[in-house]
Amino acid sequence: MSLEVRGVTKAFGSLAVLRDLNLSVEPGEFAAVIGPSGSGKSTLFNLISGLDRPTSGEILVQGAPASVASGKVAYMPQKDLLFPWRTVLDNTALGLEAQGVRKKEARRRAGELFEAFGLDGFQSSYPFELSGGMRQRAALLRTVVLERPVLLLDEPFGALDSLTRTEMQLWLADMWQRYRWTVVLVTHDIREAVLLADTVHVLSPRPATVVERIEVPRSGPRGLDALSEPEFAATERRLLDSLSGRVSRVNEVTAG
Template identity: 65%
Template sequence: MTDAGDDRIVVDRLTKSFPQEGRRGERLDVLAGVSFSVRAGEFVTVIGPSGSGKSTVFNMLAGLESPDSGSIRFHGPGTGAHCAYMPQKDLLFPWRSVLDNTVLGLRVQGVPKAEARRRARELFPAFGLAGFEDARPEQLSGGMRQRAAMLRTVVQEREPLLLDEPFGALDSLTRTEMQSWLQDVWQRYRWTVLMITHDIREAVYLSDRVVVLSARPATVRHELRVDLPRPRDLSLITTPEFVALEEQLLEILHEESRRALAQQHPAAPRR
C-alpha cells in the first residue's frame, strides 16, 4: 500500500493469530492481511461479522497488541504517542467528580492538575456538560456519561481518535441523540476518527467511508464511500440514497456472516 500525502493512519497487510484454548499447538487465524488508510480529518468506520478481528485491529492501533506481520504507520502532527482510545464502557470512577474524571488522561501524561482542569473545563459547554463539573457520574444520564468519556479522550489532544462501539450500551433513543451530537461536534473540531460499530445505519450516518472486514481470517472485503451531504439531518436516513447504501452494506455483511457460520459448522460429509 502506498501512502497518500494526507493519510494519518496506514494499516498495511496486518496478520494475527492466537493460540487456541484447549488445542495445544494450534492457532486461530484472525487477520489475514488487513489493509486500509484514514486521511486527516476523515471519519472512517470499521464493520464486520462478529469475531472478524475488528477489536484486534484497534488493540494494535492503540499499542496493546502487536501484529504477526504487516505494519501500522501514523503520520502528521501529534502522532508521536499512540492514538486516543475510547472503549465501549465509559469507565468513569464513581468517587471522582465529572471534571476530575475527564482530566485523568492528562494527569497520567504529567500535566499539572490546574492546567489539566482548565483544559477540560473549556470543553464542557461543547460537550453539553456545563454545570456538571462537580457532579458524580451516578448523577448523569447514559448519554452524558458517554460525552464525559469522550471529553476525557479528546482533551488529551492525541489523534486519531479510536472509538470502539461508543454508543453500544445506550438505548435506541439516546443512541440516536448521541449520533447527532457526535456528528455536530466532529464537524466543529474535524478530528481524524476511526470507529467500530455493529450498527450499519450508524456507520452510514456518521462516516465518510465504511471499511467492511470479511469473516475470519479477516481481509478487507469492501470499502464504501458515503457521498452524502453534510451536515446530515436525521431525516436523511429515510432517503433512497441512504437506504441504498445501508442495503449494500447489509447484503455484504449477511454474506460474510453466512460464510463465518459455514466455517464454524461445516456440512457433514455425504455417505
C-alpha cells in the same frame, strides 16, 4: 495518511484473528469498521493503539509505527470507565494528568470543553448523577482533550437505549463537523456507520480482512433528514449485502 494498516495479520497461537488486512484513513476522515461478531474489530484497535503488535505487516500513524509511547492515538473503549469517586471534571482531566500535566492545568483544559460537550454545570457532579448519554460525552471529552491525531471509538453507544443512542449519534455527527477529528469507529450498527462515517470498511468473518471499502455519499449535513435520502438507504443496503453475502458464502463452504 493519518492511519495506514498494511497487510496486517494477527494470530494468538493457532487462532488466526486478522489476515492480510489493509486499511487507510486520511486526516479529518470519519471511518467506520463493521463486521460479524468475533471478527477481530477490537483486536484491530489494540494493534492500532499499540497495546499489541501484529504477527506480520505494519501499522503507521502519521507515518510512524503504532505504539503507546508515540502519543498519537486516543482510545475510547465501550464502557465509559469513569471513576465513581472522582468528579466529572476530575475524570475528564485524568488522561492529561496521567501524561504528566499538572492537575490545575489539566482541569482548565478539560473544563474549556464542558459547554461544547453539553456538560456545563456538571463539573462538580459525580458519575452516578449523570445519564448514560452524559457519561458517554464525558468519556469522549476525556479522550479528545488529549489532542491526539487519531481517535478510536469502540462501540461508544452500544450500551445505550435506542432513543439515547440516536441522540448521541446525531450529537457526535455535529461535534465531528465542528472539530473535524480523524476518527475510526467500530460498530455493529449499519445505520450508525452510514450516518456517521465518510467511509465504511467491511470485515469478513475471522480471520478478518477488509472485503469492501464503501464511500458514503452525502448531499447535506449529517442529521435526521439524511435518513430519508435515497443514497442513505442504498448505502445501507449495499453494506447489508456485503456483510450477509460474505457470511452466507463462508457458511456454505463450511457446510460443504
